[in-house]
Amino acid sequence: MSLPGAVLDCSVCARLCRDVCPVAVHGFAERFVPSEKMRSAAAVLGHPAGVVDLDRLRACTDCGACSDYCLYSVPVAPWLDAALKIAEAPDPTPPPADPAAQSISAVTDGMFVMSTCTPKTGPARERPAATGPNDPPGAPAAASRSDDFDKTATADVKAVLTALGSTCCGQRLSPDVGGDELRLRMGRAMLVTVVDGSTVCVKNPDCAAHLQRCAGDRLQVRVVASEDPP
Amino acid sequence: MTVSNPFEREAASRDLWVRNQIAFLQGQSAPSAADVVRPASVAELAVVVKEAVAAGRPIVPLGAGSGVCGAIACRGEELVIDLKALTDIDVDSARGIARFGAGVMGRHAEEACNRVGFTIGHFPSSIACSTVGGWVAARGAGQLSSRYGKIEDICVGATAVLPDGSTQTAWRGSRELAEWIGNEGTLALLTEVYLRIRPQRQGWTFTAYMAPNLGIALKAASLIIRQRPIASLLRVYDPIDSRIALSHSKGGLARKLPWMLAAPRAILTAGDLALRKCLVVVGWEGEGPAWDAARTASDAIAGALACRHLGSGPGEVWLARRHDVSFKQIAVLRSGYFADTFEVGCPWTRVEPVYNAVRKAISPGAVSMAHFSHAYTDGSAIYFSMAGKLDAYDATWTRALKAASDAGATISHHHGVGRLKAQRMIDELGGAHGALVQAKAEYDPAGLLNPGCLGLPSQPRTVPPHVGFAGLDVGNGLWCGPLSDTLGAIEATVRPRGWTLGAAANAQQTLGAWLANDLIDPQASQLGNARSRVVALEGTLADGTPFGTRVAPRFATGPDLRPRLLDGDHHVERATLRLVRQPQHWRHLYGEFDSPLDTARAMAATGIDIWASVVKGTRLDIWLACGTPGERAVANKVDWSAQQDESAPDAVRGAHVARKGRFLPWKELAEAADPDAIIVGVEAAGGWLVEGGR
Secondary structure, three states, rough: OOHHHHHHHHOOOOOOOOOOOHHHHOOOOOHOOOHHHHHHHHHHHHOOOOOHHEEEEEEHOOOOHHHOOOOOOOOOHHHHHHHHHHOOOOOOOOOOOOOHHOOOOOOOOOOOOOOOOOOOOOOOOOOOOOOOOOOOOOOOOOOOOOOOOOHHHOOOHHHHHHOOOOOEOOEEEEEOOHHHOOEEEEEOEEEEEEEEEEEEEOOOOOHHHHHHHHHHHEEEEEEOOOOOOO | EEEEHHHHHEEEEHHOOOHHHHHHHHOOOOOOOOOEEHHHHHHHHHHHHHHHHHHOOEEEOOOOOOOOOOOOEEOOOEEEEEOOOOEEEEEEHHOOOEEEEOOOHHHHHHHHOOOOOOOOOOOOOOOOEEEEEHHHHHHOOOOHHHHOHHHHEEEEEEEOOOOOEEEEEOOOOOOHHHHHOOOOOOOOOEEEEEOOOOOOOOOEEEEEEEEEHHHHHHHHHHOOOOOOOOOOOEEEOOHHHHHHHHHHHHHOOOOHHHHHHOHHHHHHHHHHOOOOOOOEEEEEEEOHHHHHHHHHHHHHHHHOOOOEOOOOHHEEEEEEEHOOOHHHHHHHOOEEEEEEEEEEEEEHHHHHHHHHHHHHOOOOOOOEEEEEOOOOOEEEEEEEEEEEEHHHHHHHHHHHHHHHHHOEEEEEOOOOOOOOHHHHHHHHHHOHHHHHHHHHHEEEEEEEEEOOOOOOOOOOOOOOOOOOEEEEEEOOOEOOOOOOOOOHHHHHHHHHHHHHHHHHHOOEEEEEHHHHOOEEEEEEEEEOOOHHHHEEEEEEEOOOOEEOOOOOOOOOOOOOOOOHHHHHEEEEEEEEOEEEEEEOOOOEEEEEOOHHHHHHHHHOOOOOOEEEEEEEOOEEEEEEEEEHHHHHHHHHOOOOOOOOOOOOHHHHOOOOOOOEEEEHHHHHHHHHHOOOEEEEEOOOOOEEEEOOOO
């Protein structure tokens, strides 16, 4: 079974979207550049050269900036989501059918353009609904962002959000409304475990450093091996 | 901070060399570095470098990894030093200079300048995925290099960490900066760069033509680029690329690649017979009478060469799609072919022969097309796009590089060398390879900085020198001759043909003394120091090896070795020099001021091109060239309340002679200059403090 075209396309792309990805920009890490994340997705989906690195698949805020920037609007976040679900499933699901297999080897205007993608010429477009030829099977039409912060967040979580200004890397932080523990999400990524109103634990040291810079002395950020508090 | 994550090592151990991409698609994994570190400060970086060198660990510096020549590559034992945490930005618009940490992403740097109404003027296609440090380390170029120059023209200073862990700052005109720019991490690690910034201009003025054939298109381009005000954008497309470029504005061209690759040589022959017309696109940043005058002059040149006027449409299309090309490589790669680009530089009269030679060399295994997108008064870059079968990738590159070199072009104009072109570096340097080896031995005797890149470390290799011509080369705006010639004799040779070296102030001085002392001429101070006019040198190295460096308008083949060749124990016999068109009319602005340096700085900050300037005591003299209608329109816009006339620089205050100068940015200049100092060559970022002035 062939690999999804969009995933491979991103894997060898020139990384022009790297400086709109908040995780790549603020985390600095090379593996969090969207194309590197997609290499990991490719590995999960069976490509022999990529590495299965679940951190890369999780390091996505679902903001859609890379897709907005992409000439072909490749839906990176849904593909990472799909790959993550496959990788974390107890009984791994076979790779999905290639939704863009028909798109390759086409040569059109100018030089070489995928036939099923419409080159973008103007300013960034609205993020397309996840029903296009490059979308993974079952992808949601758009990422939903939690707006019920006031209803669900505890005092500790509210204190942390206040310290951080409710945003990080330009993306809104929201409480993990379904969890038992006090956690914060940034987009789809689980970034912060709240110990109390003034202390949080973060697994990624780059994110920790950035959070600390954002919060200053209003918040103590600890780096831990896992997101669970010590 | 050590990044121990093995996945980060995997991602940080390569760049965008197409060979890597092909290997990935074929299921092959590249070797990773042993460790990755991401220093958070220059001090931390210095410690890391010192400890690594002491431990004998190879070091590979990493920016954003967007290079396409394999400058980032590992074999398993290296320490990758990721510089992206060095993100300080300090834009000083009042002084026309900006300081950036080496890890600042290109677009963020440009946006920081834009916020105060300024621009770096450096717009590589990779601006969104490359760092400022990477621009300088690889000697890159932006799309508007005709006006702003390449990064070596924009970069006026840098700070670097040397292999011994020391930190050093160097300014324009120094041997150190010349050798750091383009060193690709083999001599020193850049930590901060100081870039000249200019006020942003609003709007564009475009024009375009269809030339009957490539030769006429190139002729038109070579004449248009010598007009003033200089065009920001000048692109010539070969016949195939012209069809493609125009198809953009019409909405698309048919798909062709699979059958083209079935018989690439036949396609080359048939294409040359069937397609002849070439598109020329010219653009000036700005709108108004000055740019209309420039466009009118350009139209007249093209019209005299039987080019058909196409209006502004192709230029506007280019502006809208200027960053699209990098995306388009992907589908070709994934469909089982390679797609890659190859950029060379050569004098105008060599452009068409190099183009033909390289395309012919490529044609057995790949199809190609080209555009000519970085134009200078003395030559142009040629940017080849090639696509072929995967198994022909290495052979195609080998043939292309050899053909370009044999036909008289430098093997890189702005992509750099990396490991892809390393084997050609010895031939490229035309016998001066020993000077590169000498530089490596001085900076990095253990050979630990980016080993393999630029073909270093290496033993000196001897190859035949590139031999220059003799006298005035009108077609390329160059002069070549022995260092024993006097500057007056050179000017007497070139002035009757409308050119100048800009060195008339010291007519009795020999070219050798002028270059040895690196003098700056107050009568043409915009042209910078003497050595900035050198295109190529011929002579013998200290060990007796004859050398002759490549004649090319710009290059991206490692450090600039010309200061080393002129300063060291080597013996230079002949030099090829870049000329400029001699303006025939002037607007001379002068007066006495309480703070003439501030007045000069304010003038430079307007972004206007100043031909010559002298600050001495309280007196300021500025000359604006008014040789063309466009120049006159620009000069007339300058608001000047003090005295003015139309005298030429050499008719006033003739006592000024060329002297040795030291370039300093404005802040340092103000601190270093005493009331009797002479300062010449003021520009947006600073000026030259004349040694022994008074």
